[in-house]
């Protein structure tokens with residue numbers, strides 16, 4: 001009963017067709033060629049409308065002659081809207097014109113209308129605007145026409161207002177909340193962190209939120225994902241920003257020196273301690289200590305670190321006096337620290353002290369959209385730095401070279417990307433970095449198969465550069481080791497038969513890979 005009533009009401013409403021006049025329509029009206037009637041005439045010949053509203057950005061002569069011609073194809077009244085667009089693909093103007101026309105139609109018909117938008121005449125931009133309007137402000141039937149299929153209602157199986165707008169609103173609500181709370185994701189301190197992906201935006205917002213609070217932070221992420229960059233940004237966005245930021249790479253300090261580096265020593269405290277010195281924790285008083293590669297910290301040092309975190313005191317080697325220090329600790333690791341805890345190699349209690357706030361940095365291959373932006377920004381930095389060099393040629397990158405970079409897996413993450421671009425820019429003599437430049441910069445060593453096989457068969461008659469040969473092999477396996485272990489240096493060291501993380505680091509440094 002109710003359904004009947006609705007159908008009845010709809011039948012009473014005027015059905016209005018709105019469309020742009022396109023070039024195919026004009027052409028069809030001028031010569032009766034094989035293009036048929038053109039999309040508009042095709043529609044009005046096969047369906048009845050109470051009014052046909054033609055929008056035209058063509059010359060008024062064309063509009064008038066077309067209007068006369070179409071009148072011969074239909075009995076429906078025709079209303080023409082002559083609109084001025086600076087181009088048929090200018091979305092903003094197309095949108096404004098279309099809205100103006102539809103509002104006028106609604107006003108004239110006192111809202112009692114069924115709207116139909118025809119998307120075949122005009123540019124794809126005009127069609128896109130019709131679709132958006134039909135799914136949002138002005139619900140309408142969308143029709144399309146072609147010589148092959150005739151006039152059809154287009155199926156547009158999504159609902160912008162139901163599917164996307166609530167999401168958009170939620171997003172902007174969150175943005176508002178953030179701004180209100182002073183947590184803007186693009187706050188100045190974080191502006192060095194180049195990103196575009198949603199994943200990274202979320203991480204930046206999170207980091208921004210915990211920055212002002214003096215709680216310990218654990219940053220997890222593969223090598224080169226920006227852990228130190230984040231640690232510095234967090235420090236800069238904290239009330240400690242005027243105080244020191246001291247970065248310590250726990251994996252790079254020889255085990256026997258860790259305690260002295262951390263806490264300092266008195267003169268003569270051990271062999272070689274020719275003068276007294278303060279440790280990093282004291283140097284960072286009221287500031288931040290960044291403990292990189294925390295997973296490499298020897299077990300006995302883990303206990304001592306825990307004590308600092310619990311009691312806020314340090315004791316120099318060779319003295320019994322303790323000193324109060326106020327430091328915020330930001331730790332970083334490229335290992336899965338919780339697994340190390342389970343395996344017993346990292347202290348449970350220290351883990352929970354450090355992991356008060358945990359920031360997980362995704363690897364570059366999981367950051368949709370970031371690689372392209374990083375390439376553009378790093379290239380512009382390279383160009384800015386080169387500007388003062390005599391004879392420097394401003395570098396661009398070709399589309400296909402960029403594509404190679406977009407396809408690469410980047411086991412060394414942002415650092416590897418940055419280094420690759422820098423290498424390519426340094427070696428390329430041309431203005432445009434092409435495929436070859438990028439491939440060469442990516443592949444530092446001969447591919448497996450040729451070079452490495454031949455390396456043992458080279459003639460030494462003319463002389464051989466043995467250090468270079470060794471370097472080639474070393475670089476090849478170091479890169480492979482890191483790549484296969486996703487940047488985890490401890491695992492890579494094991495795979496490559498090197499005794500420790502630190503030994504691997506030394507090799508990487510020696511061969512210019514770090």
Ligand SMILES: Nc1ncnc2c1ncn2[C@@H]1O[C@H](COP(=O)(O)OP(=O)(O)OP(=O)(O)O)[C@@H](O)[C@H]1O
Nearest residue numbers: 192193194222223224225226227228229334414415
């Ligand atoms: N999102 C980013 N925007 C701009 N530069 C970045 C970004 N991420 C990393 N970098 C740059 O990449 C390099 C490596 O970053 P960083 O040292 O912070 O990584 P990491 O995760 O601490 O590496 P590792 O684990 O090897 O110590 C730095 O030069 C840093 O400035």
